[in-house]
Amino acid sequence: MALIVHKYGGTSMGSTERIRNVAKRVAKWARAGHQMVVVPSAMSGETNRLLSLAKELAPGRTSDDYNRELDMLASTGEQASSALLAIALQAEGMPSVSYAGWQVSVRTDSSFTKARIESIEDERVRADLEAGKVVVITGFQGVDDAGNITTLGRGGSDTSAVAIAAAMKAHECLIYTDVDGVYTTDPRVEPDARRLHTVSFEEMLEMASLGSKVLQIRSVEFAGKYKVPLRVLSSFTPWDIDINEEAKSGTLITFEEDENMEQAVVSGIAFNRDEAKVSVLGVPDTPGIAYHILGAVADANIEVDVIIQNLSKGGKTDFSFTVHRNDFAKCIDLLKEKVLPKLGAAEVVGDAKICKVSIVGIGMRSHVGVASKMFRVLSEEGINIQMISTSEIKTSVVIDEKYMELAVRALHKAFDLDQPPA
Amino acid sequence: MALIVHKYGGTSMGSTERIRNVAKRVAKWARAGHQMVVVPSAMSGETNRLLSLAKELAPGRTSDDYNRELDMLASTGEQASSALLAIALQAEGMPSVSYAGWQVSVRTDSSFTKARIESIEDERVRADLEAGKVVVITGFQGVDDAGNITTLGRGGSDTSAVAIAAAMKAHECLIYTDVDGVYTTDPRVEPDARRLHTVSFEEMLEMASLGSKVLQIRSVEFAGKYKVPLRVLSSFTPWDIDINEEAKSGTLITFEEDENMEQAVVSGIAFNRDEAKVSVLGVPDTPGIAYHILGAVADANIEVDVIIQNLSKGGKTDFSFTVHRNDFAKCIDLLKEKVLPKLGAAEVVGDAKICKVSIVGIGMRSHVGVASKMFRVLSEEGINIQMISTSEIKTSVVIDEKYMELAVRALHKAFDLDQPPA
Numbered sequence: 001m002a003l004i005v006h007k008y009g010g011t012s013m014g015s016t017e018r019i020r021n022v023a024k025r026v027a028k029w030a031r032a033g034h035q036m037v038v039v040p041s042a043m044s045g046e047t048n049r050l051l052s053l054a055k056e057l058a059p060g061r062t063s064d065d066y067n068r069e070l071d072m073l074a075s076t077g078e079q080a081s082s083a084l085l086a087i088a089l090q091a092e093g094m095p096s097v098s099y100a101g102w103q104v105s106v107r108t109d110s111s112f113t114k115a116r117i118e119s120i121e122d123e124r125v126r127a128d129l130e131a132g133k134v135v136v137i138t139g140f141q142g143v144d145d146a147g148n149i150t151t152l153g154r155g156g157s158d159t160s161a162v163a164i165a166a167a168m169k170a171h172e173c174l175i176y177t178d179v180d181g182v183y184t185t186d187p188r189v190e191p192d193a194r195r196l197h198t199v200s201f202e203e204m205l206e207m208a209s210l211g212s213k214v215l216q217i218r219s220v221e222f223a224g225k226y227k228v229p230l231r232v233l234s235s236f237t238p239w240d241i242d243i244n245e246e247a248k249s250g251t252l253i254t255f256e257e258d259e260n261m262e263q264a265v266v267s268g269i270a271f272n273r274d275e276a277k278v279s280v281l282g283v284p285d286t287p288g289i290a291y292h293i294l295g296a297v298a299d300a301n302i303e304v305d306v307i308i309q310n311l312s313k314g315g316k317t318d319f320s321f322t323v324h325r326n327d328f329a330k331c332i333d334l335l336k337e338k339v340l341p342k343l344g345a346a347e348v349v350g351d352a353k354i355c356k357v358s359i360v361g362i363g364m365r366s367h368v369g370v371a372s373k374m375f376r377v378l379s380e381e382g383i384n385i386q387m388i389s390t391s392e393i394k395t396s397v398v399i400d401e402k403y404m405e406l407a408v409r410a411l412h413k414a415f416d417l418d419q420p421p422a
Numbered sequence: 423m424a425l426i427v428h429k430y431g432g433t434s435m436g437s438t439e440r441i442r443n444v445a446k447r448v449a450k451w452a453r454a455g456h457q458m459v460v461v462p463s464a465m466s467g468e469t470n471r472l473l474s475l476a477k478e479l480a481p482g483r484t485s486d487d488y489n490r491e492l493d494m495l496a497s498t499g500e501q502a503s504s505a506l507l508a509i510a511l512q513a514e515g516m517p518s519v520s521y522a523g524w525q526v527s528v529r530t531d532s533s534f535t536k537a538r539i540e541s542i543e544d545e546r547v548r549a550d551l552e553a554g555k556v557v558v559i560t561g562f563q564g565v566d567d568a569g570n571i572t573t574l575g576r577g578g579s580d581t582s583a584v585a586i587a588a589a590m591k592a593h594e595c596l597i598y599t600d601v602d603g604v605y606t607t608d609p610r611v612e613p614d615a616r617r618l619h620t621v622s623f624e625e626m627l628e629m630a631s632l633g634s635k636v637l638q639i640r641s642v643e644f645a646g647k648y649k650v651p652l653r654v655l656s657s658f659t660p661w662d663i664d665i666n667e668e669a670k671s672g673t674l675i676t677f678e679e680d681e682n683m684e685q686a687v688v689s690g691i692a693f694n695r696d697e698a699k700v701s702v703l704g705v706p707d708t709p710g711i712a713y714h715i716l717g718a719v720a721d722a723n724i725e726v727d728v729i730i731q732n733l734s735k736g737g738k739t740d741f742s743f744t745v746h747r748n749d750f751a752k753c754i755d756l757l758k759e760k761v762l763p764k765l766g767a768a769e770v771v772g773d774a775k776i777c778k779v780s781i782v783g784i785g786m787r788s789h790v791g792v793a794s795k796m797f798r799v800l801s802e803e804g805i806n807i808q809m810i811s812t813s814e815i816k817t818s819v820v821i822d823e824k825y826m827e828l829a830v831r832a833l834h835k836a837f838d839l840d841q842p843p844a
Contacts (some may be wrong), residue, residue: 077498080472084476095485
């Protein structure tokens with residue numbers, strides 16, 4: 001007897017057969033007495049199909065209005081799948097109505113293709129819910145103050161669902177996807193990885209930002225900001241499984257550190273092989289060095305992740321950081337051509353064959369020695385640590401890419417993640 | 423140096439290659455100094471694709487909200503093609519912006535799937551035109567007072583274009599299609615059929631209603647009501663043909679009987695084999711007969727076209743009318759079961775193998791003997807006339823279907839339609 005938001009990804013909406021299953025599942029929840037709001041993605045492949053048509057017509061940005069038109073185009077995918085879901089619900093005997101983002105005023109800023117939600121008006125939706133209808137709201141899109149359609153960027157439907165759940169003060173936001181929850185690490189790397197029943201939103205935020213691709217990171221930020229209980233669960237269970245069992249399945253992302261939470265020090269091992277390391281060697285150790293190097297990099301629109309500056313030796317130091325692998329070559333060229341001559345540094349070197357492995361857990365706040373245990377485990381496996389970065393609830397290391405699986409498995413075992421919580 | 427509306431059908435928008443050609447053609451017009459508004463249909467096949475997905479999910483009407491959802495769904499086709507055209511225009515170096523129906527307030531009533539346009543706000547469009555942009559507006563769709571998306575029914579993009587041209591007081595509305603104009607009759611039946619340079623909107627209205635499928639009939643009504651000069655022309659001429667030549671090509675549908683108009687008595691021969699004839703024989707000739715028969719037919723949602731009641735003989739008469747062939751069997755059953763017993767009529771007979779052939783021309787207003795010439799020509803060919811129906815500017819006859827081509831060709835020749843106008 002609560003207001004529940006369901007979100008279904010593109011794979012879950014991938015065919016009329018699957019849409020029918022989504023409708024049956026949602027109808028089951030509605031018949032159990034819940035007020036239901038559903039946020040579907042476009043049918044899988046549809047957004048790519050539309051954007052490839054645009055690419056055929058214009059290989060790149062054509063004008064200031066280009067991104068506005070891309071959003072006009074891409075937003076049609078979610079509008080179509082939302083209408084189809086409403087029709088499927090009606091066919092199941094469940095009254096339903098679908099709305100595009102602009103129709104329920106999902107207001108965003110005007111950053112086309114990567115807009116941010118500012119507000120949602122819920123009056124119309126509440127009236128429909130009171131009238132006993134399931135309300136389907138397009139994900140991924142909104143409308144700016146000038147009445148232009150905007151989209152939130154890839155994975156934006158997660159963010160839409162959480163924002164709607166926040167605006168409606170929903171009891172819970174259920175994100176149905178093609179995995180059955182959040183794991184201690186990727187089961188493809190560590191077969192003993194275990195599904196977490198709960199995870200704190202701060203841990204989830206770190207894991208998402210560290211490459212766990214279960215949820216879009218902005219949706220997690222949003223959930224944390226507005227304290228929306230978020231559950232990740234599988235859309236591939238039979239639609240008619242017991243609703244109480246389904247309501248407890250998957251992984252609950254909570255913002256309260258209540259007694260039911262698993263008390264492990266480390267909750268998961270995240271990893272990421274999308275980065276590359278860049279080092280500027282023999283830099284004169286004077287104030288402003290970091291700014292001179294990273295300012296030039298930022299000006300070229302290259303994002304930097306881990307940064308370290310070595311101890312100075314003889315007035316010279318080495319400066320290293322990681323960038324996305326796609327930006328690696330561009331970054332090296334930039335430093336050689338523009339930064340090296342100005343700084344009088346000796347050399348720029350890089351390594352694309354690195355990876356970042358991180359331990360994440362809110363227990364690290366209150367437990368000492370967690371990072372040093374990580375370093376010991378890696379050392380025992382003969383793995384050399386190239387860079388270290390820490391935050392309150394995570395410790396990341398950059399290591400040679402070839403040791404990635406070894407490091408993940410060793411850390412997973414050392415922190416007892418293969419064991420069920422006490 | 424005028425405001426021009428172009429409308430492109432689904433075939434003209436059928437691929438990225440064709441969309442690029444449309445963009446080049448529109449850019450040519452804009453560079454010649456015209457303010458351009460373009461109304462595209464969905465890419466050919468797209469609307470059918472979307473509606474067949476809906477049909478898979480719900481074989482028929484599911485609820486009162488079903489048609490609303492169909493409109494949410496179907497309207498995405500035009501939104502996508504409009505955005506793609508704007509992108510193609512930008513790629514041609516032509517500033518462009520696209521709008522969905524609701525964004526420029528194409529207001530309609532709430533008759534989902536067959537809505538009627540009530541008003542259009544043109545402020546936003548005028549501002550863009552003043553700023554030198556080509557404005558692309560989705561066809562086929564609008565928005566009702568409650569903010570629901572509506573569609574105008576099949577072929578509705580023609581009506582959108584004419585309505586926009588009327589609201590903007592455009593100099594001319596050019597309907598680009600896969601034929602190069604309006605012909606004296608269907609060239610597949612009469613190879614000597616000739617393209618008309620001009621035709622009056624009243625003649626066009628009769629031809630459209632009589633089965634010439636060049637333009638949607640509501641768009642012609644709209645053009646007549648708001649006196650929008652309308653031109654039908656081919657989108658398959660090379661995009662770079664001389665603009666002055668292009669501006670005079672096709673067929674101009676005018677509302678003024680000016681001196682340039684062709685002065686033929688008959689402008690065209692229309693025909694239609696979608697109808698079937700139903701006769702109720704031996705009906706007592708008392709008041710209210712027509713109401714008793716046709717009231718029952720109307721109650722069953724069957725549309726009736728030509729109606730005749732024979733002379734009474736011995737207090738009994740025969741009553742005949744035509745219906746669409748799809749409704750033929752249903753109509754016969756209905757009359758036998760419900761009407762015959764009540765009326766005490768003798769018999770219901772029907773004939774699906776009929777056709778309707780019509781001569782159309784505003785010259786018929788001022789020329790006598792046109793109909794009798796038609797009857798003479800048919801008689802000379804040995805064609806028996808089963809029913810006759812006349813209006814101010816057309817005469818229709820119902821004849822045996824097998825004589826259709828013969829009748830069309832004989833009339834085409836007899837009224838000199840194969841000869842260029844004097």
